[in-house]
Amino acid sequence: MRTLGRLVSRHPWAVLLAWLLAAALSLPFAARAPAALTADPAGGLTDSEATRVTEVLRDRFGERDTNTVVLVTRSQPPLGTTQGDATYQRFLDGLEDVPGVTRVTAAQGGGPYRTRSADGTLALTLAQIPLLDGASETLRRVRAYTARTESAALDIRVTGGQAIGDDFTQFAESDTKRSELVALPLIGALLLVVFGALVATGLPLAVGMLSISVAMAALYGLTHVMAVSTFAQSVITMLGLGAGIDYALLMVNRFREELNRTPDPRRAAERTVQTAGRSVAFSGLTVAIAMAGLILPPIAFVRSIGIGGVLAVLLTVLASLTALPALLALLGDRVNHPRFTRLNWAQSGAASGAWTAFARRVTARPWFAVLGSTAFLLLLASPALNIRTGYAGAWGLTPGVESRDTLKDVEALGAGGLLSQFEVILDLKGQRYTPENRATFQALVTDLRALPGVKGVLSPFLTPSDLAGTNGGSTDQLAALSALTTRSFSRDRTLLRVTVIPDRTLPAREIPAFERQIRGTIEASGYAYLLGGAPVGGEEFSRAITDSLPTVVLAVFAGTFLLLMVAFRSLLIPLKSILMNALTVGAAIGLVTLIVQEGVLAAPLGIPGDVGVLDASLPVLLFAVMFGLSMDYEIFLLSRVQEEYLAGHPNDEAVVLAVGHTARIITSAAIIMFIVFSAFIFGRVVASKSIGLGLAIAVALDATLVRLVLVPAFLKLAGKWNWWLPAWLDKRLPHIRLEH
Numbered sequence: 209m210r211t212l213g214r215l216v217s218r219h220p221w222a223v224l225l226a227w228l229l230a231a232a233l234s235l236p237f238a239a240r241a242p243a244a245l246t247a248d249p250a251g252g253l254t255d256s257e258a259t260r261v262t263e264v265l266r267d268r269f270g271e272r273d274t275n276t277v278v279l280v281t282r283s284q285p286p287l288g289t290t291q292g293d294a295t296y297q298r299f300l301d302g303l304e305d306v307p308g309v310t311r312v313t314a315a316q317g318g319g320p321y322r323t324r325s326a327d328g329t330l331a332l333t334l335a336q337i338p339l340l341d342g343a344s345e346t347l348r349r350v351r352a353y354t355a356r357t358e359s360a361a362l363d364i365r366v367t368g369g370q371a372i373g374d375d376f377t378q379f380a381e382s383d384t385k386r387s388e389l390v391a392l393p394l395i396g397a398l399l400l401v402v403f404g405a406l407v408a409t410g411l412p413l414a415v416g417m418l419s420i421s422v423a424m425a426a427l428y429g430l431t432h433v434m435a436v437s438t439f440a441q442s443v444i445t446m447l448g449l450g451a452g453i454d455y456a457l458l459m460v461n462r463f464r465e466e467l468n469r470t471p472d473p474r475r476a477a478e479r480t481v482q483t484a485g486r487s488v489a490f491s492g493l494t495v496a497i498a499m500a501g502l503i504l505p506p507i508a509f510v511r512s513i514g515i516g517g518v519l520a521v522l523l524t525v526l527a528s529l530t531a532l533p534a535l536l537a538l539l540g541d542r543v544n545h546p547r548f549t550r551l552n553w554a555q556s557g558a559a560s561g562a563w564t565a566f567a568r569r570v571t572a573r574p575w576f577a578v579l580g581s582t583a584f585l586l587l588l589a590s591p592a593l594n595i596r597t598g599y600a601g602a603w604g605l606t607p608g609v610e611s612r613d614t615l616k617d618v619e620a621l622g623a624g625g626l627l628s629q630f631e632v633i634l635d636l637k638g639q640r641y642t643p644e645n646r647a648t649f650q651a652l653v654t655d656l657r658a659l660p661g662v663k664g665v666l667s668p669f670l671t672p673s674d675l676a677g678t679n680g681g682s683t684d685q686l687a688a689l690s691a692l693t694t695r696s697f698s699r700d701r702t703l704l705r706v707t708v709i710p711d712r713t714l715p716a717r718e719i720p721a722f723e724r725q726i727r728g729t730i731e732a733s734g735y736a737y738l739l740g741g742a743p744v745g746g747e748e749f750s751r752a753i754t755d756s757l758p759t760v761v762l763a764v765f766a767g768t769f770l771l772l773m774v775a776f777r778s779l780l781i782p783l784k785s786i787l788m789n790a791l792t793v794g795a796a797i798g799l800v801t802l803i804v805q806e807g808v809l810a811a812p813l814g815i816p817g818d819v820g821v822l823d824a825s826l827p828v829l830l831f832a833v834m835f836g837l838s839m840d841y842e843i844f845l846l847s848r849v850q851e852e853y854l855a856g857h858p859n860d861e862a863v864v865l866a867v868g869h870t871a872r873i874i875t876s877a878a879i880i881m882f883i884v885f886s887a888f889i890f891g892r893v894v895a896s897k898s899i900g901l902g903l904a905i906a907v908a909l910d911a912t913l914v915r916l917v918l919v920p921a922f923l924k925l926a927g928k929w930n931w932w933l934p935a936w937l938d939k940r941l942p943h944i945r946l947e948h
Contacts (some may be wrong), residue, residue, distance in 0.1 A: 209489070212529060213481030217474040220534035227531045231418055234425035241428035242381035245438045246373070246509075256748045261631050261740025262339070268698040269705060272310065275343055275370055277335040277350055278626065279303070280617045282363040286328030287315070295361050296331065303335055306353050308346030311336040323623050332623050343370050367614035369627065369742055372602045375611045376893055380438040383891030384445050387900075391887040395453065395880055402876050403460065405544045412456030415532050419523040420448035426519050427512075434508040439825065440516035442888065442896050443499075443833060446903065447520040450881040451495060454840055455488045455528040457877050463536045463543065473540030477533040485529050487847055490775060491840045492525035497767040498836030502828065504763055505756030509749075510825060517833065563916075564868030570920050571860060577921035581913055582791065588909075589794035591802040597754060598716030598821040599746030601627075604894045606816055615713060624713035625663045628743050630726055632656075634704040635736040641701045649704060652733040656708055659725050666707035668696045707741075716750075716821040719743045750824035757828050764835055774941050775843075776850055777933050784922055785846075789838040792914050793831050796906035800830070804898050813889055815897055823895040830899065834906040837881070841874050841915045849923065850931075859930060863923045871916055878911030 216223050265271040281299065285292040296315075304312045315324040315331035323332035337346040347370050354364040392413065399409040423444045430436055462484035466476035499521060502514025536543060570577050602612040618624050634652075636645070653667045696705050714722055723744060730737050765786050772782035800822065802808045807817040848870050852862035885907060888900025923930055933941075 209482045209485050213478040213485065213533070216481060216530050216533045217478040217537045220474075220477075220537040223530050223534040224538075227418060227527065231421050234422045237428045238421050238424035241424045241431065242377070242384075242441055244428060244431035245377055245380070245436050245441060256745065256752075257738055258740040258742075258745035258748055261633055261738050261744075264633050264698075264703065264738065265631065265705070266339075268700070268703055269695065270699065271695075272338075275337050275339045276368050276626070277309075277337055277347060277366060277370060278368040278614070278618060279333040279335060279350075279354065280365050280367070280614050280621075281315075281331045281333065282329055283331065284329065284361055287324060287331055288328040291361070292328060295359075299357055299362060299364070300333065302353060302357060303333070303350070306335075306346070306349050308337050308342055308349060309335050310338075323621055325621060330617060330621060332618060332621055332626075334626075337370065344374055347371060347374055365610055365614040365617070367602070367611040367618065367627075369601075371611040372605070375605060375609055377438050379605065379609065379892040380441065380896055383888065383893055383896055384441050387884075387887035387891065388445060388449070390890070391449065391884050394883050395449070398876075398880055398883070399453070402457070404547060406546050407539060408460055408464075408543050411460055411532060411535060411543070412453040414535075415456050415524070415527045416449040416452030418531060419452055419520060419527045420444060423448060423516065423520045423523050426523075427516050430512060430515060434512060436512040436516070437509050437825070438893075439829065439895065439899070440513045442899060443513055443517045443829070444520040446833070446884060446888070446899075447495070447499075447517055447837075448524055450837065450884045451492070451521060451840070452524045452528065453880050453884075454877045455492070455524065456532060457873060457880075458484045458488060458844070459528055459532050460536070460543065461873065463533070467541060467543075474537045476540075477537035480536065481529060481533050485533075487843060488528050489525055490771070491843045492521050492528075494768055494771055494839040494843065495836035496521045496525075497771065498764050498832045498839070500767075501760040501764040502832050504759050505753070505828075507749075507752055507756070510753065510756070510828065513825070513829060514832070517836075521836075560868050560872050563871035564864060566871075566916070567864040567867035567920055570867075570917055571863060571924040574921040574924040577917050578925065581918040581921070584913070585791040585795045585909070585918075588796075589791070589798035591806065592794060592798040594805075595797070595801045595827065596717055596805060596821045597824040597827065598719065598750045600716050600819050600821055600823060600894065601713075601742075601746070603715060603816065603819050604823060606814060606892045606894065606897075609892055619712060622663070622711070625710035628710045628712075628714040628719075628741075630708040630710075630723070630739060630741040630743060632706040632708065632726070632730060633738040633740070634706070634730075635738070636702050636704070637736060638702055641697060641704060648733065652730065652735065653706060655729050655733070656706065656726065659708075659729060661710055661712075661722060662708055663711035664709045666695070666709065714743055715818075716746065719747050723747060746824075753824045753828055757831070760828055761831065764832065768835075768839065773933075776846060776931075777938060777941065778931050779933060780926055780929050781846060781931075784919075784926070785839070785842050788914055788918060788922070789835050789842070789910075791918075792838050792906050792910045793834045795909055796834055796902045797827060797830055799905050800826070800898055800902045803901065804894065813897070813901065815894060819894055822898060826895060826898055826902075830902045830906075833899075834903060837903070838906065838910045838914075841878070841911055842919070844874055845870050845915055845919060853931065859927050860924055863920050867916060867920055874911050874915055878907050881907045 262274065265274060281296065283292045283296060287293055287296055300312055300314055303309060313334040315333055335350060337343055351366055354366060358364050396409060396413065399412060400406065403409050427436060427440055427444065459480055463476055463480045466479045467473065470476055496518050499514050499517030502517065503511050505511065602615050605612040607613060615624065618627070650669050653665050653669050656662060657665045708726060710722065727739060768786060769782040772785055773779060803810050803813065804815055804819055805822055810817050845866055848866035849862050852865045853859060857865060882904050885900045885903040889897050889904070891897055
């Protein structure tokens with residue numbers, strides 16, 4: 209740090225020009241990043257069963273347009289009248305001409321697959337579009353066409369898997385921008401109270417926005433080599449603003465203290481990097497280790513969030529250790545201008561009398577503080593024992609979003625199962641399908657059709673009700689039979705295809721049971737098979753994430769333990785830190801489960817009560833981000849405890865003095881981070897709302913109950929064992945001294 213501090217303080221203009229150039233080059237790419245992100249729930253599961261089914265349908269059955277856009281129309285006058293039919297037909301003709309639309313299926317009025325209401329006012333039309341390349345662009349053209357075509361006689365709304373996924377991406381981006389706009393003025397006002405000066409107030413915001421812009425540009429580059437989650441953008445914004453402001457508070461506070469010791473601003477900036485810079489670098493490293501845990505699962509979708517988080521943290525640390533001290537070196541005492549207030553309570557170098565007295569009361573009854581706090585946190589964490597994860601689909605958006613609201617009309621038509629279809633591929637093991645196979649195949653189709661919750665099965669074996677779905681003419685019946693036969697047999701007739709349609713759109717919590725009954729029926733038939741479709745893909749993604757959680761947790765625990773052991777030369781301190789951070793994370797996830805999954809207090813927070821599950825990536829994502837950020841306050845407090853202990857104070861007094869000196873900066877930083885995270889609660893993507901909610905809860909608990917009650921009480925009880933390290937290990941570990 210000495211070399212870096214000297215370099216930055218002696219060449220501030222060169223450092224700032226380098227950052228300005230990086231920011232200028234980054235902005236065009238950062239602006240393109242949100243549109244390149246994806247909400248695909250199975251992103252990165254290249255070898256999943258659902259993915260293999262999609263590939264088989266494409267390569268062996270010739271299915272090139274399995275991506276379905278569902279359009280719901282309201283006609284007035286209704287279908288069945290001359291004017292209503294003419295208006296609807298013009299709509300169909302224009303839809304077929306939209307570039308990228310390969311096939312259009314008009315509404316029909318009978319059979320189990322009825323897609324037209326009895327009175328003719330409501331109708332459901334299907335448009336097939338490309339599965340991957342060009343899907344979003346084609347959907348945009350379809351939506352543009354419907355906007356042009358809508359009139360008083362025909363109202364058109366759009367839904368379907370692609371529409372839902374694109375709405376996730378769009379609203380995740382707009383929610384992030386809106387959260388920034390809401391949070392920044394509030395943060396600025398609070399920083400003005402904290403610093404008491406306008407220039408000092410602007411520095412943390414500048415560091416945060418600088419690191420975010422460069423990180424988003426790097427994220428855009430990442431989209432060219434892997435699928436990148438929409439959540440990566442939210443994580444970068446949260447970490448860039450939250451951690452950036454945390455670190456800037458520490459750095460600016462130390463610089464102002466150093467200015468009181470020396471009139472030379474460059475010398476003060478150099479000392480700031482050497483002292484507070486060490487704590488910033490170490491804190492950032494612990495957060496980066498936690499985010500790097502997300503890179504371990506072999507899922508590109510999740511890895512992209514981890515990479516985005518690591519980029520955001522490392523760039524924030526780099527900006528805090530270079531751009532910020534360079535600005536401070538040039539500003540000097542002007543950092544305190546123009547002065548608005550003399551309060552700057554959080555940035556006072558003196559110990560707080562109130563917090564010191566509070567720490568003495570806590571350490572006077574340590575067992576009560578430890579047991580009471582632990583019991584309370586465990587109580588908050590208990591709902592997590594019943595956590596259910598999955599891909600919420602449209603229910604993961606808030607009411608008011610077209611793709612979600614339109615599902616009500618789809619369900620009203622009894623066609624909700626079209627969005628939850630299960631694709632079954634039966635393997636004849638190299639043998640061609642012959643008439644002798646017919647009875648076995650038909651028996652399986654009959655068994656699938658008889659399962660509870662199944663509305664229909666698409667196969668070559670039409671029932672009278674299936675034929676009633678055509679318009680009754682023999683030509684239509686033959687056309688329907690021909691189409692079903694074509695879709696049901698692979699080109700070489702060694703694979704058979706069956707599509708199972710549920711009687712409604714399946715919520716994520718019901719998919720596992722529905723999938724089990726389909727698998728059980730197929731396995732009883734003796735066929736080798738593959739099972740795919742959107743519900744299976746979502747479940748596979750959920751299971752893959754759940755299975756990766758233990759690996760992520762163990763890796764983060766191990767990395768954090770080693771870092772804290774080196775920093776504080778103790779075995780008990782890192783173990784205590786891990787356990788207490790785990791309590792914080794557990795309590796936050798428990799409350800998120802209670803609110804989002806169970807619906808308790810969901811309405812006041814704008815969270816729909818019918819979500820029923822947490823997004824599959826939330827537990828691992830919340831763990832990584834919350835665990836990493838909790839370490840910020842841990843290091844702020846423990847580094848001061850260690851400093852006081854090494855200065856000769858007894859352990860108990862060192863704890864009290866450390867709380868007195870750090871409580872104000874911890875609480876002020878926590879309030880700012882709470883504002884950043886809370887701003888995400890007011891978006892339209894439930895997963896982003898859940899992330900913001902979980903992080904806001906975690907910060908509130910961590911900076912108050914954990915860091916200022918539980919930790920001091922535990923340190924008092926542990927006494928001299930806090931600093932115990934075997935002699936043989938002490939000789940082998942490098943020496944690092946943290947100051948702030």
